[in-house]
Amino acid sequence: xxxxxxxxxxxxxxxxxxxxxxxxxxxxxxxxxxxxxxxxxxxxxxxxxxxxxxxxxxxxxxxxxxxxxxxxxxxxxxxxxxxxxxxxxxxxxxxxxxxxxxxxxxxxxxxxxxxxxxxxxxxxxxxxxxxxxxxxxxxxxxxxxxxxxxxxxxxxxxxxxxxxxxxxxxxxxxxxxxxxxxxxxxxxxxxxxxxxxxxxxxxxxxxxxxxxxxxxxxxxxxxxxxxxxxxxxxxxxxxxxxxxxxxxxxxxxxxxxxxxxxxxxxxxxxxxxxxxxxxxxxxxxxxxxxxxxxxxxxxxxxxxxxxxxxxxxxxxxxxxxxxxxxxxxxxxxxxxxxxxxxxxxxxxxxxxxxxxxxxxxxxxxxxxxxxxxxxxxxxxxxxxxxxxxxxxxxxxxxxxxxxxxxxxxxxxxxxxxxxxxxxxxxxxxxxxxxxxxxxxxxxxxxxxxxxxxxxxxxxxxxxxxxxxxxxxxxxxxxxxxxxxxxxxxxxxxxxxxxxxxxxxxxxxxxxxxxxxxxxxxxxxxxxxxxxxxxxxxxxxxxxxxxxxxxxxxxxxxxxxxxxxxxxxxxxxxxxxxxxxxxxxxxxxxxxxxxxxxxxxxxxxxxxxxxxxxxxxxxxxxxxxxxxxxxxxxx
Amino acid sequence: xxxxxxxxxxxxxxxxxxxxxxxxxxxxxxxxxxxxxxxxxxxxxxxxxxxxxxxxxxxxxxxxxxxxxxxxxxxxxxxxxxxxxxxxxxxxxxxxxxxxxxxxxxxxxxxxxxxxxxxxxxxxxxxxxxxxxxxxxxxxxxxxxxxxxxxxxxxxxxxxxxxxxxxxxxxxxxxxxxxxxxxxxxxxxxxxxxxxxxxxxxxxxxxxxxxxxxxxxxxxxxxxxxxxxxxxxxxxxxxxxxxxxxxxxxxxxxxxxxxxxxxxxxxxxxxxxxxxxxxxxx
Numbered sequence: 001x002x003x004x005x006x007x008x009x010x011x012x013x014x015x016x017x018x019x020x021x022x023x024x025x026x027x028x029x030x031x032x033x034x035x036x037x038x039x040x041x042x043x044x045x046x047x048x049x050x051x052x053x054x055x056x057x058x059x060x061x062x063x064x065x066x067x068x069x070x071x072x073x074x075x076x077x078x079x080x081x082x083x084x085x086x087x088x089x090x091x092x093x094x095x096x097x098x099x100x101x102x103x104x105x106x107x108x109x110x111x112x113x114x115x116x117x118x119x120x121x122x123x124x125x126x127x128x129x130x131x132x133x134x135x136x137x138x139x140x141x142x143x144x145x146x147x148x149x150x151x152x153x154x155x156x157x158x159x160x161x162x163x164x165x166x167x168x169x170x171x172x173x174x175x176x177x178x179x180x181x182x183x184x185x186x187x188x189x190x191x192x193x194x195x196x197x198x199x200x201x202x203x204x205x206x207x208x209x210x211x212x213x214x215x216x217x218x219x220x221x222x223x224x225x226x227x228x229x230x231x232x233x234x235x236x237x238x239x240x241x242x243x244x245x246x247x248x249x250x251x252x253x254x255x256x257x258x259x260x261x262x263x264x265x266x267x268x269x270x271x272x273x274x275x276x277x278x279x280x281x282x283x284x285x286x287x288x289x290x291x292x293x294x295x296x297x298x299x300x301x302x303x304x305x306x307x308x309x310x311x312x313x314x315x316x317x318x319x320x321x322x323x324x325x326x327x328x329x330x331x332x333x334x335x336x337x338x339x340x341x342x343x344x345x346x347x348x349x350x351x352x353x354x355x356x357x358x359x360x361x362x363x364x365x366x367x368x369x370x371x372x373x374x375x376x377x378x379x380x381x382x383x384x385x386x387x388x389x390x391x392x393x394x395x396x397x398x399x400x401x402x403x404x405x406x407x408x409x410x411x412x413x414x415x416x417x418x419x420x421x422x423x424x425x426x427x428x429x430x431x432x433x434x435x436x437x438x439x440x441x442x443x444x445x446x447x448x449x450x451x452x453x454x455x456x457x458x459x460x461x462x463x464x465x466x467x468x469x470x471x472x473x474x475x476x477x478x479x480x481x482x483x484x485x486x487x488x489x490x491x492x493x494x495x496x497x498x499x500x501x502x503x504x505x506x507x508x509x510x511x512x513x514x515x516x517x518x519x520x521x522x523x524x525x526x527x528x529x530x531x532x533x534x535x536x537x538x539x540x541x542x543x544x545x546x547x548x549x550x551x552x553x554x555x556x557x558x559x560x561x562x563x564x565x566x567x568x569x570x571x572x573x574x575x576x577x578x579x580x581x582x583x584x585x586x587x588x589x590x591x592x593x594x595x596x597x598x599x600x601x602x603x604x605x606x607x608x609x610x611x612x613x614x615x616x617x618x619x620x621x622x623x624x625x626x627x628x629x630x631x632x633x634x
Numbered sequence: 635x636x637x638x639x640x641x642x643x644x645x646x647x648x649x650x651x652x653x654x655x656x657x658x659x660x661x662x663x664x665x666x667x668x669x670x671x672x673x674x675x676x677x678x679x680x681x682x683x684x685x686x687x688x689x690x691x692x693x694x695x696x697x698x699x700x701x702x703x704x705x706x707x708x709x710x711x712x713x714x715x716x717x718x719x720x721x722x723x724x725x726x727x728x729x730x731x732x733x734x735x736x737x738x739x740x741x742x743x744x745x746x747x748x749x750x751x752x753x754x755x756x757x758x759x760x761x762x763x764x765x766x767x768x769x770x771x772x773x774x775x776x777x778x779x780x781x782x783x784x785x786x787x788x789x790x791x792x793x794x795x796x797x798x799x800x801x802x803x804x805x806x807x808x809x810x811x812x813x814x815x816x817x818x819x820x821x822x823x824x825x826x827x828x829x830x831x832x833x834x835x836x837x838x839x840x841x842x843x844x845x846x847x848x849x850x851x852x853x854x855x856x857x858x859x860x861x862x863x864x865x866x867x868x869x870x871x872x873x874x875x876x877x878x879x880x881x882x883x884x885x886x887x888x889x890x891x892x893x894x895x896x897x898x899x900x901x902x903x904x905x906x907x908x909x910x911x912x913x914x915x916x
Contacts, residue, residue: 412697431734432727441723444767448774451911458767459904461730465763466756469734473741473752480695537721537781544711544728555703559696566691570745571834583744595746600753 005049005056009122009181012046012136015039016174024167032166033147037493040143043173047136050177051129057120057183068117068186075105075190082197082219091216097223104230108186116186118243123183125245127310130376131180131302134383137504138298139173141497145391146290148491152398153288165205165288172198172295179303183244185233188307192229192267195300196222202291203284214283221280225270225304228263235260249313259630261314264307265324266623272304272357274331276616281354285346289394292346297353297390298383305357309364309375316367319633323626325365327619329456331358334615336463341601345393345403348467349386352429355460356382356436359443362453366446374442377512381435381505385428388501392422395494405471409597410478415488417495421502423472428505430468433545435509441537470599479583480567510542570595639718646717647710654849655679657856661881668885683845689838694743699840701739706843708732709850716857719783722770729766732851733759736844740832751831754819754892761900762806768907769806772799773861775914785861792862793872798910800862802903804876807855813884816899818892825889 019039023032060067079102086094108116124132146169154162175194182188199222204215236242240257253261273281284296294300308324315321332355339351356378363375395418396411397403411419428434440461447454490498569576572585572595579592587593659676666673675681693699712728733755740752774780776795777788793800809816817823820831836844859876860869 427734431731432724437727441721441727444723444771445780448771449915451771451908451915454771455764455768455904455908455911458764458771461767462760462763465730465734465759469737470741470752470756473738476695476697476738476742477744478695478742479744480693537724540715540718540720541724544715547711548707551707552700552704555700559699559703562691562693562696562699566693567695568692570694570743571747572745595744597744597746597749599749600757 005053006058006122008046008049008053009056009058009124009177012043012050012132012177013174013181015042016170016172016177020167020170020174023170024163029147029151029162032162033151036143036147036166036170039170039173040140042140043136043143044140047133047140050124050136051133055124056122057124058122059119060117060121061119067121068184071187071190072105072109072116075186075193076102078190078193078197079105082193082200086216086219089212089216091220093220094216094223097220097227100227101223101230104227104234108230108234112237116243118184120244121184121187122181123246124181125310127306127376128180131306131379132177134302134380135173135176135180135299138383138387138501139176139294141500142290142294142298142387142391143169143173144493145293145497146493148494149290149394149398150288161205161207165202168198168201168205169290169294172202172300176299176303180306183246185236185243185245188245189226189229189233192271192303193226195295195303196226196271199284199295199300202295203287205287205291208286211286214280214286217283218280221270221277225267225277228270229267232260232263232267235263245310249311251314252316252318253314254318254633258315258318258320259627261311262320262627262630264311265315265320268304268307268311269324269327269361270304271307272301272361273354274304274327274358274361275334275354275619278331278335278351278354282347282350285344285350289346289390289397292349293387293390293394297349298387301353301357302379302383305360305364305375305379308361309372309379312364312367312372315365319629320626321365321367323622323629325362325450325453326622328358328361328365329453329460330615330619330622331355332362333456333460333463334611336460336467338611339467340463343405343601345397345405345408345471346390348405348471349389349393352464352467353382353386355464356386356429359440359457359460362457363439363443363446366443366450368446370442371446374439374446377435377439377442380508381428381439384501384504384508385425385434385436388425388498388505389422389429391494391498391501392418392425395490395498396422405474405599408471409474412476413478417488417490418498419475421498423475424502425505426468426472430464433509433541433548434505435512438509438512438538438541479569480564509545512538643714643717647714650710650713650853651846651849653856654852655683657852657877658849660877661884664881665885668881679845679849683842686842686845687839691839692837693840694745694835697742698739698835699843701735701742702836702840702843702847704735705732705739706847706850708735709847709854712854713850713857716782716854719781719786721780722773722782722785723767723780725782726763726766726770729854730759730763732847736832736847739844740835743835745835747828747830747834748832750828751819751834754828755832757892757896758809758816758819761895761903762809764904765802765806765907768904768911769799769803769858772796772907772911772914775911782861786864789864791868792864795914796862796910798906798913800859802907802910803859803862804879805899805903807859807876807880808883810855811852811880813880815887815890816895817889818895 016039019035023035026032079098083095083098086098150162150165175191175198178191179188179195182191200215200219203218204212236248236257242248270277281296285292335351335355339348342348360375360378363371393403396408396415399415400407429436431437444454444457447457569583575585577584577586577592582594584592584594658679663673663676708728708731712725712732715725715728737752737755740748773785776792777785779785812820818826818828820833821829833844856873860873863869863872
């Protein structure tokens with residue numbers, strides 16, 4: 001197995017761009033759909049091998065192909081092309097940040113040139129393997145889902161938009177695999193830029209004014225992260241002589257090297273859309289649902305937290321760790337607060353993504369065994385649940401024309417499967433015994449001793465409940481008598497991938513201690529996550545889960561037998577009335593008044609604009625203080 | 635966690651609603667006397683429950699009784715978890731499970747009263763959930779244990795170090811037990827502008843299930859209170875004093891609105907709890 005591993009990894013990196021090129025060359029919907037579904041299936045099949053087949057490394061020395069040179073030139077070419085696009089779209093910030101990166105890269109080539117080779121360029125750490133598992137399984141399922149959605153999204157297949165869409169969608173998982181398996185920092189940088197470009201292109205795919213504006217916002221924010229990334233590389237190379245991740249994480253960093261690590265983490269923060277960079281991810285929700293599911297929720301934003309998590313041995317216990325914990329906890333609380341005032345389903349999901357990424361960053365900053373386990377669990381389960389939610393919301397939005405919460409109300413009557421899966425997805429984000437709750441539990445436990453962090457997490461958790469409980473209730477809203485006339489019609493790929501994601505969100509829970517605690521699976525440094533972390537409460541959580549299944553099954557069977565005569569109209573103080581099948585009541589002058597509902601959105605207290613300014617300011621202050629603190633101690 | 639001791643949670647699941655129902659009965663009796671009435675017999679809540687279970691089932695849709703069943707299950711499971719001496723943070727998530735399903739049951743029906751109640755229940759959760767986490771974090775800070783069994787074995791009067799936290803927990807209890815001035819999501823009394831809120835659309839056996847779940851929640855919160863003075867006589871005194879305090883607060887305070895709660899209580903309550911937590915650390 002060890003000998004085939006490099007080929008498997010190279011396949012996972014090279015197959016998607018190859019498929020992207022083929023699909024761009026094809027005309028007609030059916031062939032492109034087949035390429036997407038085939039690529040998705042291959043990635044899903046590859047995933048377990050990438051994750052469980054042990055460690056591997058790939059060196060460039062003695063190979064016939066000059067890989068290092070290829071990567072460097074590809075990076076130049078990519079940045080140059082994007083620079084031209086950014087200049088043509090008159091994005092000043094974007095152009096400036098790209099130009100800076102090009103200059104720094106050029107400087108690296110001129111001054112260090114030959115010295116930039118350092119092997120192994122690709123390697124697999126434990127965190128990388130878990131992330132690859134998530135990327136390929138969730139990403140593969142989304143590739144299987146996409147054709148059905150996109151054929152309805154673009155009315156005309158020949159405008160080139162669809163071709164453009166599939167090119168970047170297929171390119172993306174390859175870039176992501178490259179990113180997680182990169183060990184050489186310049187390779188990491190290249191794949192990092194490719195994901196940025198994919199994101200930019202896919203946000204803009206509809207070519208509306210709003211879409212292009214959102215894409216440019218994403219471009220300049222993530223390109224600022226790119227500037228931080230190259231600057232960090234320059235610092236860690238100049239002062240530490242490091243060019244690879246395994247060198248950086250081998251020992252705790254200090255002085256200018258720590259500042260370099262801080263810059264790398266800063267790049268992670270921009271990619272993970274933490275405050276003050278949350279804006280691009282929220283605006284990116286104009287993109288079609290598969291894009292939101294693949295890039296902006298389950299995988300690409302995970303690149304940011306992946307980088308911070310993998311660097312955590314280098315900054316454990318430093319001032320930088322405290323700063324990151326604070327930024328993550330602030331994002332967690334603030335995004336919960338802001339999301340409560342939102343009414344748009346996809347935007348709420350975007351805020352909740354930033355919130356969950358914030359918690360993962362807190363875990364990475366805490367750096368204990370339990371916190372690392374929490375971070376991994378949150379990465380895995382958040383990707384699965386959030387992808388499920390984006391796909392179901394996208395499916396519902398296409399059928400009903402609305403992804404506003406008010407438009408989704410009573411969805412159960414017309415789309416029973418989609419609405420139940422969506423409600424399940426919401427509950428798996430929130431409630432025991434599902435994976436995210438286990439992650440949150442470990443995170444809170446690790447944060448003991450840091451009252452400010454635990455308080456921010458505590459208040460944020462409460463907002464999370466408020467967000468999802470009423471949404472889930474809304475979906476199943478309605479009276480028993482109101483049934484859909486016909487069965488829900490879903491494209492087979494959509495049905496398959498949504499069901500598979502729901503099955504993963506529930507079915508992975510009993511596997512947690514086996515595949516995370518057991519050292520032989522991922523081989524976490526230091527013999528894996530301490531089993532005692534789980535020993536105390538985990539069996540109990542599993543018993544709770546089993547009892548829950550039994551109780552829910554029993555209740556469902558008993559309640560199924562309730563005769564139709566049991567179901568009545570809701571109480572309206574004796575003034576109920578019904579006109580054209582709509583429930584309501586007799587108002588003044590005996591005029592019919594339909595029943596209307598509205599939730600507490602607390603827009604007055606928690607309006608976006610009021611909070612966001614102060615929040616961003618606070619985040620910038622934290623960053624400046626951390627940078628100053630590192631410089632002062634170095 | 636010792637799985638051989640499974641009889642303890644089993645006994646707790648049977649005893650807790652009896653305890654919760656008795657508290658409700660005593661509450662009604664004392665409140666009646668305070669208001670110059672004779673009041674119902676102390677066992678009246680049990681008679682009511684028995685009667686409710688005997689009625690014909692009525693519901694708005696199939697999800698609603700299902701969520702009621704899940705609420706009851708969650709409440710009973712929380713009590714079992716605490717009786718088993720389980721992890722307190724996991725217990726916190728079990729309480730979110732419980733309140734989550736109560737809200738689901740109330741918000742899946744097209745009833746304005748029920749929906750308004752569900753919204754207010756969530757606002758209340760926004761107030762008390764952070765406090766619960768901070769209370770558990772403080773217990774850990776003081777005892778070094780996350781599991782309730784360890785905290786109880788450690789003994790001692792936690793209350794002496796955590797007066798502010800206990801005050802916050804007391805207010806949580808006032809909110810959870812729907813006592814004045816925080817009785818706006820499911821107030822049993824006609825003095826509130828929204829009566830019965832989340833419970834509006836439940837009747838008969840399904841209402842009985844929700845009522846039973848509420849007794850479990852009452853018992854659970856008083857069990858958490860008992861952890862603050864971990865000895866049998868000590869915790870008995872503490873729980874009795876807490877219940878007496880609840881009844882007096884309920885009868886002393888005028889009605890207030892949810893806006894008042896959000897404005898006056900939402901930040902100060904976790905703030906006080908946090909203050910106490912930081913004090914424990916220095």
